[in-house]
Amino acid sequence: MPFWDKLEDLLPLNIISYSQEEKYVYRTDSTKFNGDPDIIINVTNQKEVIIAVNFAAKNDIPVIPRGAGSGMSGGAVPIKGGIVLNFEKMNQILKIDKKKRIAYVQPGVVVSDLQDKVKELGLYYPPDPSSNKVATIGGTVAENAGGLHCVRYGVTSRYVKGLKFVDSKGYLYSTGIYNNKYLPGASLLVGSEGTLGVITEIALELLEEPILKDTFLTYHESFMDAVNTVIKIKKTDIDPSVMEIIDSNSLKAVTQFKDINLKTGTDTVLIIQLDSNLLTDLLDRSSKLENLFKKLNILGYKKAESSLEAEDIWSLRRAISSSIKRISPNKLNEDISIPISEFPRIVEIVRNIENKYGLKIVIYGHAGDGNLHINILYDRNNKSETDNTIFAAEDIFKNTVQLGGSITGEHGIGLSKKNFLSLQYSKNEIGFMKKLKKAFDPALIINPDKIFNVQKDN
Numbered sequence: 078m079p080f081w082d083k084l085e086d087l088l089p090l091n092i093i094s095y096s097q098e099e100k101y102v103y104r105t106d107s108t109k110f111n112g113d114p115d116i117i118i119n120v121t122n123q124k125e126v127i128i129a130v131n132f133a134a135k136n137d138i139p140v141i142p143r144g145a146g147s148g149m150s151g152g153a154v155p156i157k158g159g160i161v162l163n164f165e166k167m168n169q170i171l172k173i174d175k176k177k178r179i180a181y182v183q184p185g186v187v188v189s190d191l192q193d194k195v196k197e198l199g200l201y202y203p204p205d206p207s208s209n210k211v212a213t214i215g216g217t218v219a220e221n222a223g224g225l226h227c228v229r230y231g232v233t234s235r236y237v238k239g240l241k242f243v244d245s246k247g248y249l250y251s252t253g254i255y256n257n258k259y260l261p262g263a264s265l266l267v268g269s270e271g272t273l274g275v276i277t278e279i280a281l282e283l284l285e286e287p288i289l290k291d292t293f294l295t296y297h298e299s300f301m302d303a304v305n306t307v308i309k310i311k312k313t314d315i316d317p318s319v320m321e322i323i324d325s326n327s328l329k330a331v332t333q334f335k336d337i338n339l340k341t342g343t344d345t346v347l348i349i350q351l352d353s354n355l356l357t358d359l360l361d362r363s364s365k366l367e368n369l370f371k372k373l374n375i376l377g378y379k380k381a382e383s384s385l386e387a388e389d390i391w392s393l394r395r396a397i398s399s400s401i402k403r404i405s406p407n408k409l410n411e412d413i414s415i416p417i418s419e420f421p422r423i424v425e426i427v428r429n430i431e432n433k434y435g436l437k438i439v440i441y442g443h444a445g446d447g448n449l450h451i452n453i454l455y456d457r458n459n460k461s462e463t464d465n466t467i468f469a470a471e472d473i474f475k476n477t478v479q480l481g482g483s484i485t486g487e488h489g490i491g492l493s494k495k496n497f498l499s500l501q502y503s504k505n506e507i508g509f510m511k512k513l514k515k516a517f518d519p520a521l522i523i524n525p526d527k528i529f530n531v532q533k534d535n
């Protein structure tokens with residue numbers, strides 16, 4: 078490996094790794110995709126990132142930024158080899174400006190570490206993917222992650238007030254608040270899945286911590302009944318911070334391993350949470366919600382009377398993913414996003430697809446913001462089941478787009494959905510995105526061949 082030793086003159090030796098073990102760990106993320114990195118650089122500061130990218134640019138080597146590798150679309154997988162820039166050690170919360178409610182962080186900060194830290198100051202960072210105990214701020218910004226509380230508080234992009242990034246030549250740029258321009262909204266880097274530049278610092282807006290919470294578990298005799306409840310709640314000013322839906326197949330999986338008291342006849346449940354800092358406001362919205370339940374004639378509901386009871390409700394939601402893994406060798410977790418008015422139709426379609434291909438499909442997710450996790454259970458060692466799973470996913474994507482939805486709500490396109498991108502975007506639209514990629518990264522070294530393939534100009 079002749080030229081890698083030149084890098085050893087530029088960077089501290091202890092952050093460079095060629096070890097087979099480390100390369101094995103960083104060859105994949107939470108998907109089935111694999112790559113073969115040449116080298117891992119465990120960056121600890123911005124200067125090292127600049128040096129590494131500059132070296133990659135001079136030697137035409139791919140650079141793959143990586144947070145915790147919890148990504149569900151293959152974004153951090155080094156499919157073309159090259160340098161994995163691992164941000165796990167660049168994990169300092171640099172400053173929390175309590176007065177302006179802004180946190181300045183390095184990309185490797187784990188989301189829940191930031192949330193815990195700001196909570197000590199009475200502040201709140203809302204975007205909370207279920208992976209928040211491992212996922213990094215850099216990864217969540219690159220994927221524009223959503224989460225449980227985003228129905229009320231919005232997704233990651235709403236909180237990014239500025240960021241610093243290194244382009245494909247190794248030049249550093251500052252955007253938004255770092256430039257003294259308080260630009261609302263997100264930079265192009267947010268949601269770009271690590272394909273436009275390498276993020277080295279992020280300024281995040283914080284909110285006041287809502288300290289009062291009411292948590293409900295509602296029982297429904299059908300998925301449609303639960304969806305109808307979500308639609309009715311959305312038409313009021315109750316404004317829940319959580320509205321999660323859990324279907325019968327998910328409940329069957331969880332109840333195999335966990336005792337849960339469900340009302341007889343329950344097919345689907347909703348977890349609904351309201352939060353506030355004002356007791357009168359919380360009481361008012363809670364009583365409106367309970368009155369609505371009565372009018373809707375649902376099977377029943379439970380209101381948590383203590384934080385312990387609330388935790389018990391939440392444990393049901395948290396148990397879904399691991400329970401599914403225990404009942405099925407493999408699962409394809411698709412995260413469509415669709416207007417809530419179309420939920421009844423898409424669920425009917427998914428059930429037909431389930432029958433057509435003889436597969437089991439589990440549905441749960443952030444119903445309040447139209448984001449459904451559709452998990453197709455299968456066995457990778459069974460060829461026809463694996464093929465049918467791909468066909469079923471494609472059918473679901475086609476129908477989702479026809480109903481005005483999107484093939485991904487939060488996990489991104491990456492590698493998993495690049496073949497389906499043309500279902501959602503026209504040739505011109507994809508062509509425009511490719512031009513944007515080339516404008517940022519003409520040498521095509523930053524996370525190449527993710528989202529779509531781009532050819533170099535001659």
Ligand SMILES: Cc1cc2nc3c(=O)[nH]c(=O)nc-3n(C[C@H](O)[C@H](O)[C@H](O)COP(=O)(O)OP(=O)(O)OC[C@H]3O[C@@H](n4cnc5c(N)ncnc54)[C@H](O)[C@@H]3O)c2cc1C
Nearest residue numbers: 144145146147148152206207213215216217219223271276
């Ligand atoms: C059990 C589980 C639950 C999940 N729940 C949710 C959920 O509720 N909501 C949700 O949105 N997602 C969820 N995810 C998916 C995943 O956690 C998110 O996509 C998360 O944003 C990935 O963060 P990460 O640090 O692991 O990034 P990685 O997987 O390491 O990388 C993701 C992408 O970000 C890029 N990237 C990372 N760091 C940088 C950087 N510094 N600069 C530029 N690009 C960078 C990478 O190149 C890659 O394209 C879940 C995943 C799991 C395994």
